[in-house]
Amino acid sequence: xxxxxxxxxxxxxxxxxxxxxxxxxxxxxxxxxxxxxxxxxxxxxxxxxxxxxxxxxxxxxxxxxxxxxxxxxxxxxxxxxxxxxxxxxxxxxxxxxxxxxxxxxxxxxxxxxxxxxxxxxxxxxxxxxxxxxxxxxxxxxxxxxxxxxxxxxxxxxxxxxxxxxxxxxxxxxxxxxxxxxxxxxxxxxxxxxxxxxxxxxxxxxxxxxxxxxxxxxxxxxxxxxx
Amino acid sequence: xxxxxxxxxxxxxxxxxxxxxxxxxxxxxxxxxxxxxxxxxxxxxxxxxxxxxxxxxxxxxxxxxxxxxxxxxxxxxxxxxxxxxxxxxxxxxxxxxxxxxxxxxxxxxxxxxxxxxxxxxxxxxxxxxxxxxxxxxxxxxxxxxxxxxxxxxxxxxxxxxxxxxxxxxxxxxxxxxxxxxxxxxxxxxxxxxxxxxxxxxxxxxxxxxxxxxxxxxxxxxxxxxxxxxxxxxxxxxxxxxxxx
Numbered sequence: 001x002x003x004x005x006x007x008x009x010x011x012x013x014x015x016x017x018x019x020x021x022x023x024x025x026x027x028x029x030x031x032x033x034x035x036x037x038x039x040x041x042x043x044x045x046x047x048x049x050x051x052x053x054x055x056x057x058x059x060x061x062x063x064x065x066x067x068x069x070x071x072x073x074x075x076x077x078x079x080x081x082x083x084x085x086x087x088x089x090x091x092x093x094x095x096x097x098x099x100x101x102x103x104x105x106x107x108x109x110x111x112x113x114x115x116x117x118x119x120x121x122x123x124x125x126x127x128x129x130x131x132x133x134x135x136x137x138x139x140x141x142x143x144x145x146x147x148x149x150x151x152x153x154x155x156x157x158x159x160x161x162x163x164x165x166x167x168x169x170x171x172x173x174x175x176x177x178x179x180x181x182x183x184x185x186x187x188x189x190x191x192x193x194x195x196x197x198x199x200x201x202x203x204x205x206x207x208x209x210x211x212x213x214x215x216x217x218x219x220x221x222x223x224x225x226x
Numbered sequence: 227x228x229x230x231x232x233x234x235x236x237x238x239x240x241x242x243x244x245x246x247x248x249x250x251x252x253x254x255x256x257x258x259x260x261x262x263x264x265x266x267x268x269x270x271x272x273x274x275x276x277x278x279x280x281x282x283x284x285x286x287x288x289x290x291x292x293x294x295x296x297x298x299x300x301x302x303x304x305x306x307x308x309x310x311x312x313x314x315x316x317x318x319x320x321x322x323x324x325x326x327x328x329x330x331x332x333x334x335x336x337x338x339x340x341x342x343x344x345x346x347x348x349x350x351x352x353x354x355x356x357x358x359x360x361x362x363x364x365x366x367x368x369x370x371x372x373x374x375x376x377x378x379x380x381x382x383x384x385x386x387x388x389x390x391x392x393x394x395x396x397x398x399x400x401x402x403x404x405x406x407x408x409x410x411x412x413x414x415x416x417x418x419x420x421x422x423x424x425x426x427x428x429x430x431x432x433x434x435x436x437x438x439x440x441x442x443x444x445x446x447x448x449x450x451x452x453x454x455x456x457x458x459x460x461x462x463x464x465x466x467x468x469x470x
Contacts, residue, residue, distance in 0.1 A: 009463075014420045018419035018420055021422060024445055024448065025445055029425075029426055031442075032425065036425070048397070052394065055396070055397065055425065058393070059264040059428070063249070098255050100254055100255030
């Protein structure tokens, strides 16, 4: 009986300390959670698994991400695209702040993987152009979805916007979306000439001379750089 | 302090920190400072947790099994002094562990980056204090589990589960937000009130991402003190009715 009473007193004491601590640390924890787990209030269910792994690995997740990336690089050298993409995805999942992981993942899935797949069918020039086109489009769409995910963590990264524009321009032939992406890349870094050049090229392909002239009027520094 | 286990793990942690110079060869795309700070503190946390789990349970169990605790209780000191004394002694050991290895890590990172650190020594000190309080929590919980467990192995297993649940405490609240939570989900949701959120004690990633706020650290230390005091008080209650 004495033990039961003691246990009840103990549980009540702990419960009240736990409640008080949660109230005291509410704001501190919310800031830490958003920053550490990239989580927002009412986060979607699919992020729960990531938060679980990140919580248990702690600071080691960055090291595990590096090892995963190296493993993915090894499989890339062996042209095993499924394994390579899987390990690169794991690396970006563990350390989304690392830009290099995203850049490599986008380019492997969007540019290298379709070429390997075509080469598995046969000698590149001998494969039916329609089949080649279909494979390039399929992997360009996958690459685009990875770029969109990368832009969540690196919204001001010029190389990702350029990759997005190139996927739309080279594979999906959507010049208006490509132009949007190149324009954003230009606005982010006006010293990076290719983004401006590509934007003007997209306008030329769309036949939009007025927009091109407007761009050159608003950015006289561009003509000087050319 | 002369315990071989403690010294052995201390040396292991030191070797781990020194090996960061080699491990940074596989650093991909992040700064040396960030890589070494994250991995260094990861090592201190991992080995320190093992030390805390082991010494908090084994120290008391060895004394109970060897009956060396009984002569102590014949002296005019109460259970409060015994529990508090054991806790403070172990906590002091962990203070030496965190202090010595933490500042070795600081010096190592400072040397590797050529003195170009993105944070000051005071922010580093705050992070070390928070880690030390985390180990204090583990020690206090270990004493609590040892106070009612009948075997050391059981107490160590409970403490390991406590470590895992503490690091996932922030997710326990989410389980009862399901539309129709089951009984198990209700129990898991209730557990969050009895275990502190260990994630708030690990602030090393803030050193390289924006800075450590002293007010937040003080809140964390305050909460840690509340939990440590509660666990020790409950352990004292259980010890007083336990048969040795």
